[in-house]
Every structure is written in C-alpha cells, then in structure tokens.
Amino acid sequence: MTMQASEARPDATPVPASQISATRGGEKQGRAERIALGLFIALPFVALLAAVPVAWGWGLGWTDVAIATVMYFATCHGITVGFHRFFTHRSFKTNRALKITMAVAGSLAIEGPVVRWVADHRRHHKFSDKDGDPHSPWRYGETLPALLKGLWWAHMGWLFDEEQTPQHIYAPDLVKDPDIRAVSRLFWLWTTISMLLPPLVGGLIGMSWHGALTAFFWGSLVRVSLLHHVTWSINSICHAVGARPFKSRDRSGNVWWLAVLSCGESWHNLHHADPTSARHGVLRGQVDSSARLIRWFEQAGWARDVRWPDAERIDARRTA
Numbered sequence: 001m002t003m004q005a006s007e008a009r010p011d012a013t014p015v016p017a018s019q020i021s022a023t024r025g026g027e028k029q030g031r032a033e034r035i036a037l038g039l040f041i042a043l044p045f046v047a048l049l050a051a052v053p054v055a056w057g058w059g060l061g062w063t064d065v066a067i068a069t070v071m072y073f074a075t076c077h078g079i080t081v082g083f084h085r086f087f088t089h090r091s092f093k094t095n096r097a098l099k100i101t102m103a104v105a106g107s108l109a110i111e112g113p114v115v116r117w118v119a120d121h122r123r124h125h126k127f128s129d130k131d132g133d134p135h136s137p138w139r140y141g142e143t144l145p146a147l148l149k150g151l152w153w154a155h156m157g158w159l160f161d162e163e164q165t166p167q168h169i170y171a172p173d174l175v176k177d178p179d180i181r182a183v184s185r186l187f188w189l190w191t192t193i194s195m196l197l198p199p200l201v202g203g204l205i206g207m208s209w210h211g212a213l214t215a216f217f218w219g220s221l222v223r224v225s226l227l228h229h230v231t232w233s234i235n236s237i238c239h240a241v242g243a244r245p246f247k248s249r250d251r252s253g254n255v256w257w258l259a260v261l262s263c264g265e266s267w268h269n270l271h272h273a274d275p276t277s278a279r280h281g282v283l284r285g286q287v288d289s290s291a292r293l294i295r296w297f298e299q300a301g302w303a304r305d306v307r308w309p310d311a312e313r314i315d316a317r318r319t320a
C-alpha cells in the first residue's frame, strides 16, 4: 500500500542544528516545560468542570457566549485548516499573509508551537496505530483494560512523553521557513493573547470588571479546554470507534457526533484513507466547516492547487 506515502510531504534536505534550536520545543521535554504544559491543561479543564455550576450561579450572558464561540471556531480552524490540512498535509497552496495568519490562529489554540504540532502529526500518520505512533489508543494491547489505558494515553498522556518527535526529520520544511520559525518562537505571546483577548473584549463591552471576569472564564478557560479535549478526541475516540467506510491501514473511524465541534476533523477514517484531501467529510451530509473555509479561501483567490477529492478518488478508497 503506498497510499500514505504522500500524506506528509516534508522535503528531505537536512536542516542545520542552529535552525532547530531556534524553534520552540526541543527534542527532549524539560521539567519546566512539563509543568507549564500541565498547568495549561489542568487550569482550563477545572474551569470546564465548573462551567455548569458557574452558569447556574452567575448566569451566562450572550456576550460571553459570543466571545467564546468566535474564539473557539477561529482557533479550531487555525488548527484544522492551518496546522493540519495546510502545514502538515499541504492540501492547498496559499500566500504568505494567509500562511502566517493560519500559523498564528492555530497557535492561539494553545496546543503547542506549530512546528512541534506538525512533526507529531506527521509521525502519527507514518506509523498510525503501530509502533512509533505518538498517540495510538492501541499502544497497550486489545483487552479492555489495555484499551482504557491506551485511550488515556492517546487522549493526553502522550503529551507528557519525555521523548519528543525530532522536528528536523518530520518538519524540515517548517524549520527552514523563517516566518514559521518566528511564529513558533513567539508561542508564549500567542498564549498570552489567547488568554487576555476575551477578558479585554468582555470588559470593554460590559464596561466592567465583572464582564472581563466572566469573559475570561468562558472565552479563555472553558473555550481552550473544550477545544483541547475535542482535538485530543480525534486521537483517542476516532481511533477506537466510528464507521470505517474507507480503506486505511489503521483503526481510524468516522465519528459523526464530533463533526461540528471538531470543525470537520472527526471524519477521520477518510482522512487516513486520503490524507492530503482538503475535504474530510466527503460523503453526503457530512458537515466539514474546514473544507468550506478552504473553499472560501479559494474563491477569494487566497488558496490555489486545492486537493479536492473527486468521485473516482473517493470510490477507489471504499472498503466495499
């Protein structure tokens, strides 16, 4: 099977060490980095757990809903259209301004610097559900206890793995790009903006500290945590359950109930069957907002050479 050979298309030219260290996130994860990672996962998650009781007590204003929704989908598409379909799989070509915008929008999701995200994800496709996959739920075996442990690992345990994906091997194209190195290096800044923009907007709209506080709770903490868990669910849930109408050499499945929240990424079986396709929800009724956005970019003249799937290509990948 050579179908996956074209999934990630990093060029193979070696990268000087000076450029690798210039990107955020080295080959080994340090202690301070692990602590920061833990905090940025745990604190928003506590807010997510508290969300219902807080909504009950404080009320949930329309301003908060609007801010959280806009931030959620802007950063979600930064990940799905930017980090995933563009930077990892090169499903389309674009101009410099949109490239940088997508790198920044994805960084605002606080899922790590773009170069590291892409390197991990390309490794995932290379070894999907085999030895070497950074986050397969089948890592510990097929019994129920092994799968439960594996699901935890695939969901978020893997993030704390000391061993990091070598970026110069899996993402040499990005390491060599000065724009991307700059965006990656400024990851701390995007994290700060992502956290402070909602309270700033909420405070100005309500002209009150209370408005800033509730916007911070919903628009920053709850929003970041929800997107984290939705993204990680693609690695855990979508590799354990779901329909498999397409041929792939792994256990990826299509999970319909995650389609809207994951911006179309939960049509994960098709994605592994045809990784460079700009559309993942290729069957009738499969909502894929990321593909819609790429289409708008194409119509605006900002995206070109888009790899849209045609009927023949889709049919060739069906299991039956």
Ligand SMILES: [Zn+2]
Pocket (backbone or CB within 6 Å): 124, 128, 234, 235, 239, 252, 268, 272
């Ligand atoms: Zn996958």
Ligand SMILES: [Zn+2]
Pocket (backbone or CB within 6 Å): 084, 088, 089, 121, 125, 271, 275
């Ligand atoms: Zn992918």
